[in-house]
Amino acid sequence: MAHRLYRFISFVLRHTTRDMATVWETEFDGEPAVFCPNHAGAFGPLEICVHFPMREKLHPWMNAGMMNAKEVPAYVRQDYWWKPGCFWEPVLTRTLPYIAAAIIPPVLRSVPGVPVYHDMRVIKTFRKSIQYLRHGGHLVIFPEQPDGFQSHSPKLNSGFLQIAPMAYQQLGLRLKFYPVHIDYKKRVFRVAAPVAYDPEVSLAEQAPRILEVLRAGIQPGSMEREEHQARPAALM
Numbered sequence: 574m575a576h577r578l579y580r581f582i583s584f585v586l587r588h589t590t591r592d593m594a595t596v597w598e599t600e601f602d603g604e605p606a607v608f609c610p611n612h613a614g615a616f617g618p619l620e621i622c623v624h625f626p627m628r629e630k631l632h633p634w635m636n637a638g639m640m641n642a643k644e645v646p647a648y649v650r651q652d653y654w655w656k657p658g659c660f661w662e663p664v665l666t667r668t669l670p671y672i673a674a675a676i677i678p679p680v681l682r683s684v685p686g687v688p689v690y691h692d693m694r695v696i697k698t699f700r701k702s703i704q705y706l707r708h709g710g711h712l713v714i715f716p717e718q719p720d721g722f723q724s725h726s727p728k729l730n731s732g733f734l735q736i737a738p739m740a741y742q743q744l745g746l747r748l749k750f751y752p753v754h755i756d757y758k759k760r761v762f763r764v765a766a767p768v769a770y771d772p773e774v775s776l777a778e779q780a781p782r783i784l785e786v787l788r789a790g791i792q793p794g795s796m797e798r799e800e801h802q803a804r805p806a807a808l809m
Contacts, residue, residue, distance in 0.1 A: 610753035646670030737770035752790020765790030
């Protein structure tokens with residue numbers, strides 16, 4: 574009952590939007606895993622929940638604040654839903670946050686996902702994640718940090734990596750993280766080779782390696798762009 578709205582919306586979108594191809598760098602072994610896509614604005618979450626091959630077993634992490642109608646307006650205003658200073662900004666500021674507050678929370682609450690809290694309740698986030706992994710599900714986590722209108726910082730969030738040692742301790746699972754680049758214009762999911770958690774190494778020690786592998790797969794070309802921008806003018 575709780576997921577009917579989500580299933581209905583997914584069904585409609587799946588049959589009214591173009592399909593997405595999926596390109597795997599390595600063969601998927603079917604074990605419970607974490608897929609880490611680029612956000613691509615609102616397109617990323619929509620595309621992966623509607624068109625990704627394992628969509629029936631996907632459980633996305635979702636900002637718990639966006640599931641509460643009272644909190645949604647503040648999130649909409651701070652998350653760059655429109656270009657700052659644009660002509661329509663005064664109108665959008667007074668209308669869009671409240672339209673979003675009426676529509677988004679009921680939809681998100683119908684999704685079989687994981688509410689993400691940013692306070693002491695974060696333990697609920699990890700417990701729910703372990704529950705889904707225990708039953709053979711896969712997590713979808715968007716690790717990019719917003720960095721202005723329609724852009725994200727090259728630096729990824731890292732807190733979600735705490736799920737890895739928990740999964741090993743409770744499930745004996747060496748959790749794999751798959752970088753996913755969503756190219757919604759070309760209609761392709763590009764799934765790079767996964768990076769696995771190593772229980773023999775502390776999370777603090779291996780976190781930079783995991784994040785760099787994810788970044789390279791989620792944001793292809795980002796390293797080359799940074800190197801180009803960092804070159805001395807005389808060399809350009």
